[in-house]
Amino acid sequence: MISDELHFLAPELSLLGFALLLIILDLVVKQKKILAGVTIGGLIVSIGFTVPLLSAPTIDIFYAMIAVDSYATIFKFLILGATLFIVLASQDYVNKFQRYQGEYYALLLIAALGLILLTETVDFIAIFVALEMSSIALYVLTGFLKDDKSSEAGLKYLLLGAVASAVLLYGMALVFGVTGKTCLPCVRSMIEAMSFVANSMPNPALILGMVLIITGFGFKIASFPFQMWVPDVYEGAPTPITAYLSVAGKAAGFAVMLRVLLMTFGMQSWLSMEWGIIIAVLSAITMTIGNVVAIPQTNIKRMLGYSSIAQAGYLMVGIATAGLAFNADTLGQSGLIFFLMSYILTNLGAFIAIIAISNKTESDAISDYAGMIKRAPILTIALSLCLISLIGLPPTAGLIAKIYIFSGAVQHNLLWLVVIAVINSCISAYYYMRVVKVMWLGTPSSQDKVPSSFALKFALALCCLGVLLLGILPGGFIGIAEAAVKMFGL
Numbered sequence: 419m420i421s422d423e424l425h426f427l428a429p430e431l432s433l434l435g436f437a438l439l440l441i442i443l444d445l446v447v448k449q450k451k452i453l454a455g456v457t458i459g460g461l462i463v464s465i466g467f468t469v470p471l472l473s474a475p476t477i478d479i480f481y482a483m484i485a486v487d488s489y490a491t492i493f494k495f496l497i498l499g500a501t502l503f504i505v506l507a508s509q510d511y512v513n514k515f516q517r518y519q520g521e522y523y524a525l526l527l528i529a530a531l532g533l534i535l536l537t538e539t540v541d542f543i544a545i546f547v548a549l550e551m552s553s554i555a556l557y558v559l560t561g562f563l564k565d566d567k568s569s570e571a572g573l574k575y576l577l578l579g580a581v582a583s584a585v586l587l588y589g590m591a592l593v594f595g596v597t598g599k600t601c602l603p604c605v606r607s608m609i610e611a612m613s614f615v616a617n618s619m620p621n622p623a624l625i626l627g628m629v630l631i632i633t634g635f636g637f638k639i640a641s642f643p644f645q646m647w648v649p650d651v652y653e654g655a656p657t658p659i660t661a662y663l664s665v666a667g668k669a670a671g672f673a674v675m676l677r678v679l680l681m682t683f684g685m686q687s688w689l690s691m692e693w694g695i696i697i698a699v700l701s702a703i704t705m706t707i708g709n710v711v712a713i714p715q716t717n718i719k720r721m722l723g724y725s726s727i728a729q730a731g732y733l734m735v736g737i738a739t740a741g742l743a744f745n746a747d748t749l750g751q752s753g754l755i756f757f758l759m760s761y762i763l764t765n766l767g768a769f770i771a772i773i774a775i776s777n778k779t780e781s782d783a784i785s786d787y788a789g790m791i792k793r794a795p796i797l798t799i800a801l802s803l804c805l806i807s808l809i810g811l812p813p814t815a816g817l818i819a820k821i822y823i824f825s826g827a828v829q830h831n832l833l834w835l836v837v838i839a840v841i842n843s844c845i846s847a848y849y850y851m852r853v854v855k856v857m858w859l860g861t862p863s864s865q866d867k868v869p870s871s872f873a874l875k876f877a878l879a880l881c882c883l884g885v886l887l888l889g890i891l892p893g894g895f896i897g898i899a900e901a902a903v904k905m906f907g908l
Contacts, residue, residue, distance in 0.1 A: 426486045429494060429534070430535060432460060432467055433464050433527050433530060433534075435460075436464075437528050439456060440520050440523050443456060444519070454508075456523075457523040457526070458506070461501055461505065464498055468494045468495060468498065471491045471494070472491055476488070483540065484544065486538070489537075489673075489677070492898065493534070493537035493673045497666050500662065502877075503770065506876060507658055508773075509874060510874060511656065511657060514656070515563065515564075528552075529559065529662070529666075531551065531552075532552025533552045533666055533669075535547075536549055536673070536674045537670055539674070541600050542593070543600050545590075545678070546586070546590065552667070556662075557579065558572070559656070561655075562655075563654075563655075563656055567654035568656070572654070574647055578647045582637030582638070582644065586633070586635065587634075589629070589630025593605060593624065595623060596621055602681040605682045606681060609682070609683070625692065629696070632697070635678070636700070639668055639671040639672055641734060642700055642727075643703075645707070645730075648724070648726060649724060651723075652720060652723030653723065657776055660719055660722075668729075669758050669762060676737055676754060679693055679740070680751070690741045693741050694741020695742070697741060698735075700734060701734035703731075704727060705727075705730075707728075708727030711727075713845070713848060713849050715784075717782050717783060718782050718787070719772070719782045721784070721849060721853075722768065722769070722772075725850075728846060729761055731839070731842070733823075735823050735835060735839060736750045736826070737754060738750070739823075740754075742830045742831065749822075751903035752896070753899075755898075756818075756899040757819040759815070759895055760807070764807040764815060764816060767800055767801075767803070767885060768805060770800075770881060771797045771798075771804070772801070775790065775801075775868055777870075784856060788862055790868070792865070793864070793867055793868050794870075797868060802857065805853060806850070808846070809843060809846055809847045815886075816885075817889060819888075820843065824836045824839060
């Protein structure tokens with residue numbers, strides 16, 4: 419009975435309920451700060467409903483369209499946590515759109531709902547609906563400032579996102595045409611049942627469908643050649659939304675991409691090798707383009723936009739490893755999840771510091787960060803720590819994450835890809851450390867201090883603590899990542 423399965427969706431239903439509540443409260447409440455409190459309360463309630471799912475059995479609900487498993491539960495925590503940090507960091511920023519705070523917080527909860535559903539759906543139709551739910555909310559949030567840059571960013575994101583959705587849907591249609599099924603396990607069973615004659619070509623429609631699906635998800639994770647939207651959208655969007663796109667959107671994109679590839683195309687060695695090689699090549703190109711183009715950037719949001727492209731390239735190493743390993747072990751999958759944990763904390767910390775600094779300077783130019791250590795020492799130290807973690811230097815989470823994900827690649831004949839990744843990490847040190855140098859050694863243009871709210875400082879402190887904790891004591895978090903991928907049956 420569907421009614422018996424509703425309690426498994428308590429986190430999602432609570433998010434939807436609080437989103438509707440925010441819209442109603444916005445009409446009657448004059449003190450808009452209450453809306454932030456309600457949003458935080460809604461996220462905490464959703465997190466509370468997610469905790470019991472840690473011990474829930476692995477089952478499929480709603481006609482096998484949604485999976486209740488440890489993999490989805492871990493990503494629920496990651497997305498809900500990232501959303502909570504964004505809400506805390508937005509307390510000063512929301513003054514830029516005072517009249518629309520209710521819509522802002524409601525859209526954030528709806529985006530989080532769509533992203534969570536994206537990580538747990540196991541049916542092509544449900545995946546597409548969840549993707550569009552999150553995407554539409556994020557399109558609106560990107561253009562929320564309503565100035566020229568924000569409007570341009572929202573329009574570009576909408577148009578390119580629509581094209582990517584069409585490509586993804588066409589790929590799903592081709593796979594459905596070959597197999598006659600939309601649920602991922604059913605598609606896998608049909609592929610396994612196909613008997614290919616020796617030395618004959620595999621079904622070309624199936625291969626084309628797989629390639630188009632990778633293309634559609636490639637836009638979501640900002641991999642080459644689908645990364646062209648990132649710099650303009652990151653620069654024009656409200657800074658909290660830029661941060662949200664870079665962490666929650668990317669985490670959900672990688673979660674659904676890994677689930678689809680492994681559960682649908684990962685059980686046949688010839689097919690697994692096909693997409694493993696495709697992802698490996700795209701990974702090398704993505705990280706190289708991201709790092710090289712980031713070097714000349716003078717806007718810190720555009721720089722971090724290209725940085726996020728490079729980080730997507732590193733994350734794709736884990737997916738490529740999972741394909742080439744062909745069920746041999748879970749290093750690729752668990753390495754990907756641990757890297758995402760590290761990346762979410764690190765990038766959130768960097769953007770939260772940037773939100774506070776940009777609010778005061780009214781500028782995203784790297785040159786305006788000169789001498790920031792004298793104006794905002796805590797923010798400068800936190801931002802420096804996060805940039806060092808993005809490079810992958812000790813004692814931060816970034817180092818352990820790269821060692822973990824690269825070691826799995828080396829064990830499965832991807833040494834060439836790891837060499838390219840290490841070279842790219844060295845390249846990235848130049849533009850990350852340039853920001854650190856400007857903040858510590860530059861001459862400040864003003865002696866005014868940079869104020870920030872307690873909520874923002876609290877979120878920033880938690881992010882920095884997490885970056886250090888994952889770098890110094892990573893064992894427990896690695897165990898969580900390994901437990902999350904056991905549901906794939908590998």
